[in-house]
Amino acid sequence: MENIGHGGKEIVERILPKDAAIKRVNEMRAAKAKELDVRLQIATEVIDIAYGFFSPLEGFMTKADVDAVCDNMTLADGKTVWAIPIVFDMSDEDLKKSGIKQNDEVLLTYTSNPFAVFEVSDIFTLDKQDMAQKVYGTTDEKHPGVKRTYQYQDKFIGGKITLLNPPKINEPFTRFWLTPKQMRERFKEKGWEMIINHQTRNVPHTGHEWLMKGAYLGAYGSMMVDKPRGGILVNAIIGSKREGDYIDEAIILCQEAQGKHGYFRDDIFLTTCSLWDMRYAGPREAVFHACLRTNLGCTHHMFGRDHAGVGSYYDPYDAHRIFDKLPKGSLNITPIFNLDWWFCPVCDEVTYMGVCGHKDKKASFSGTMIRSIIQDGVKPPRRIFRPEVFDMIMECAEKYGFGDAFVTEDYLKRRNPVFTIEPLK
Amino acid sequence: MAEETYPINLWVNEERLEKLQAAGLAGMCKEVLAGLKVLAVPNTAEQRDKILKLFTMAKFDTATTKSIELLPKFVKDKIFDLVVARKKIDVMDEFLSKFEQTGDAFWSQQIA
Incomplete structure (x- = not known):
């Protein structure tokens, strides 16, 4: 095994080759899979997860992971050190409207273009104030991390991510x-x-x-x-x-x-x-x-x-x-x-x-x-x-x-x- | 014990130095950082709080310089113009009262 990353796990890219990605999108659309357009904040972390920047994370955190990160600074396995929750948030209203439920495969889009597959394994709520205190050591909303935490919507979705459409990185980056x-x-x-x-x-x-x-x-x-x-x-x-x-x-x-x-x-x-x-x-x-x-x-x-x-x-x-x-x-x-x-x-x-x-x-x-x-x-x-x-x-x-x-x-x-x-x- | 002040650092290039020399204030510049000149305009704690409230992008650098930093250039230019016009560095009362009276129009006004 080469390319060992954090937690002693091999870096795995969760990315479908182009032809397979096009086929997958077509299949998902034919099966009327739910689609969700994500904002920049989420899109950025989808990319990070897919390329292994956040290895060993394979997706957005489930409640067990978030709780372990907040309480013990580890993932849910109790061993792998992890310090910041990586979460996918959504408003209760949007969640109801979308009909997304556990075990669904959701087609994520960004700027309306197919982007990634999200395998929903957990839908949960969090005590944002408690999370802020544990992660940032304060509940003061003037702290930019706390502010971001309070701005999260009220529902969170955990599950694996597979990138379908790699980003085009623009100049001068x-x-x-x-x-x-x-x-x-x-x-x-x-x-x-x-x-x-x-x-x-x-x-x-x-x-x-x-x-x-x-x-x-x-x-x-x-x-x-x-x-x-x-x-x-x-x-x-x-x-x-x-x-x-x-x-x-x-x-x-x-x-x-x-x-x-x-x-x-x-x-x-x-x-x-x-x-x-x-x-x-x-x-x-x-x-x-x-x-x-x-x-x-x-x-x-x-x-x-x-x-x-x-x-x-x-x-x-x-x-x-x-x-x-x-x-x-x-x-x-x-x-x-x-x-x-x-x-x-x-x-x-x-x-x-x-x-x-x-x-x-x-x-x-x-x-x-x-x-x-x-x-x-x-x-x-x-x-x-x-x-x-x-x-x-x-x-x-x-x-x-x-x-x-x-x-x-x-x-x-x-x-x-x-x-x-x-x-x- | 001298009263603590909360300065605004006006960094001095050649153009500013010439104006300060003409106003007889060049001697008030301090040399810091490998010869770089700075003119520290004093503020009381009350003035500092007012400045930070009026110009939300500014911050009081508690760690390094103990000064009010990151004020926009046009704000600092105006403070500099007041210093030169009044030939003194203690200008913040006038600066704040003028800005409170005239708002953004202050930036385009000449200092009388």
Whole structure:
């Protein structure tokens, strides 16, 4: 068995070949199977399930899985670590209207085109407040993950998914879209034995750059240096956006620019994207990221200060401590924990909290601060922000952001979608 | 103990620096981050709360800078214009009262 993913299970793509998919759609329509058009949020997760990004999940969670995830941070088997519920929601009214019931095979469509088969195995309700408390540690609706939870409809459907119609990934994301199997192939081609994942939803400043370099040097350890035996995978999260976030196009192209302009050697650096709506679940999301990147074939995963956190809901190092609470051997990926990186005016460089002795002189900088500088139209110094990355932001603002590098209402309305589902023929 | 302020950081490029020099305020800029200049416009806690309520995209960065960040450029440009026109950094009372009186029309008005 090759391509072992999270939970020790082989990555299996749940996708029908085109001819079989067309036949299946015809058969389902002839048998008057129920059809359901899904929204982007659900479509994204259908794709993730089908390609094995969420392996060993084969579909949307049943109640037993959701309960186990919330209560024990495992799937219903009680062993496989899983931190975030993956659910398919539907209003009671729509459910009644559709007539969907247990054991049905439903034809899912997206933008009215055939998309996937959903084998309904469970229909259930959830206590959303309880779920929010257990997953996010709060019931405050200002927390974006809690808000998403409260916005779920009142009924949930669990069951396996089979993709009928693969997504067309649109520019400029096409070359960054690699499925777990394709990613593993790419690592093999590159000869990488060690793959360090850098999770990001940001345009990189040099603090990020040094985080990656530090992790690479630390993890490379005693491997022979005759040729590069390891690399850094920047796996950018592309998903639902909030106003003020960087636009997706700027995130991915600016990450790539670090390699293109030599801040990382081409043979130790790869930029890709995964489709995921950030839940900002802090420590739980860190565990989820570890599972996701195990499926991509990574051996190491970086976790910085306040990883996947938001506001002040989590202690900055909660996302590190949670790994101590997991049973030994339950994850097949090595976490790399990072302290802060800052600019030290005495050392005159970006340096690491764990080594720099000028803490009282430090000039901390954050993604928020860099955004603020860029919003003011000011080009930051190259030691803080690479000029080629800045130029790429400006290019993306013009080309993709309708004049703005940050998400605006206009961008949300007019942007080219990341993927489309075309007619199946 | 000095009273705590909640600044809005106005990042300073050459164009802004020239205007600050003309207003005699260039000396109020601080150098941070490898020579990058910033002018910190102070706010009281009450002004901070008002700003965050009026401009919902803004946030108070509690972790790193302890400042009000992510205000849109046109808002920060207006605050900068007020600083230069009044030749002082303590302008937030005037800024808030003018915006509350005139609403969005404020953005296109010249500072008298």
